[in-house]
Amino acid sequence: MRKIVFALAATLAVTAVTSALAEDKYKACFIYVGSKTDGGWTQAHEVGREYAQEKLGDKVETVALENVPEGPDAERAIERFARSGCGIIFTTSFGFMDPTLAVAAKFPDVKFEHATGYKTAPNVTTYNSRFYEGRYIIGQIAGKMSKTGVAGYIASFPIPEVVMGINGFLHGARSVNPDFKLKVVWVNSWFDAGKEADAAKALIDQGVDIITQHTDSTGPMQVAEERGIKAFGQAFDQIKAGPTAQLTAIEDTWGPYYEKQIKAAMDGTWQGGQSSWDGLKDGILSMAPYTNMPDDVKAMAEETQAKIESGELHPFTGPINKQDGSVWLKEGEVSDDGTLLGMNFYIEGVDDKLPQ
């Protein structure tokens, strides 16, 4: 009898030790909509995860699940992570918003971070990057570089994030060329290299000489390179796909944010219900080297970037009219974040009808 008790006690002790060892490592989990090597959006998050892992070292175990479709599958994937002992879960696509909230309600002790959404909960915080700051800069470059005065914009889905990017780009372009025009083509996909390339060809055939995109592949950049026009990289430096075409790229740098949030989750200072929206000045967003452009355009871009970083310039500063000509922002008026995050209208000069 005594032997049995000893054996049991020993087993218990061993289990306690091993589980304590396992708990030593804090588990941070990531859900990706695309593949880790997409050369764009998801790869930028993966680079961020690797950065956080390296900085935090042995104390943390980071796990990522790639190619998770938006919709019901996402909820299953998030829930599996929550059950498997993840302390904090990052869901890195707009379409994961409702699934994240649904799972968060079931697991109040797990911390959730959702990228680019607008709904929070006591254990859900959102984070985003002020991409429109970069879009404003590339818009200005386009305004200077375009000979035809028309740029082409390859867009994915009509969500506020994308509409905000289109408006930011056009407003930047119009700040240096008031007659600048923008043609928009929606491909209704985040990632289809062939279709994005076709859209780029269609736009070029209709006379645009600068291409920019809010989709994730390097297809359009290749077409630009081949046809000898200029383009901007998306989410990731795409200079390899367009050595003579890329003017610059808006690069996402999530690493420092991930490091900070995982650390906060570990030492108990993490807060739910927050919305973090950082920009160029915080380093969550950066511009790839300005290339393939004259020095004066480069100087202008650098100056604008410096002004945005110092807070001297907010890209959405009036006067700005809506597409129908009505006033959105009066002279000197700056848009509030709420309007930007829910943006569902074009500004004046977009040659497209916004899909509703």
Add this chain to the structure above:
Amino acid sequence: MDIAQNILLTIMTAATPLLIAAIGELVVERSGVLNLGVEGMMVIGAVCGFAATILSGSPWIGMLAAIAAGAVASLLFGVLTLSLAANQVATGLSLTLLGLGLSGMIGESFVGSAGIKLASLDIPVLSDIPLIGRLVFGQDPIFYISLILTGGVAWFLFRTRAGLTLRAIGDNHASAHALGINVLKIRYLAVMFGGACAGLAGAHLSLVYTPQWVENMTAGRGWIALALVVFASWRPWRVLGGAYLFGAVSIGQLHAQALGFGIPSQFLSALPYVATIVVLVIISRDRRLTLMNTPASLGQPFVPDR
């Protein structure tokens, strides 16, 4: 008028991978085998073609590697469904999943590598003829192969004895077997032809269409090819028409958007699928003819009695 030529070129480039994959699958289905793994074989072809091109420096070697890779992938399907008589639908679907995963693994170190484009034909004088020069004499080699394949398959199926045999097997494998035809051998050949075509279609994506490798770059084109075969009621020239119609509407809707007609883009994006289905269904409305063209033993496993 350069614009018209450019648009037509874009349409043909968009249609070519669909056409090649569909022609291959047509032969497979005419022999009575349903291989739903087109998407998987295509993506394997795309990655192997790209990798071989980078490693060897020659897109021609890449193209051959893609064809071989597609054929090998289809051989796996053949062993399972023909020799082991596994369920064709389930095996085909798994082949697609396998292809998507495996290609991601093979291609991991090639992401972001600068691709080498399979050069387009450039014949002095002829390629510079206005309006049609580049359409007829200035396209990529795979485009010409796709037309030769279509013509060749049409001729083979309906004008040769071997083609008749293949169709007989697809219609009634038991009778064909009773006539002393080696059903499994011919089905193996058909399946591998389909795989080789899917591999070539993949090579078109990673060597001509967008010379790069990214995961899932086929983006559903294998499924469209499969649908084209059915809606074209297993007739090669109709497959060609369907592929070009699909390409034309896909590119046309992008132009309509860029022109800013104000038609909802979601509707325009769905248009290629709707238009192709409607047109092909109307063409094939004669039920008797359709039935005659449908391989009667499609999808049924054949186990020779011993």
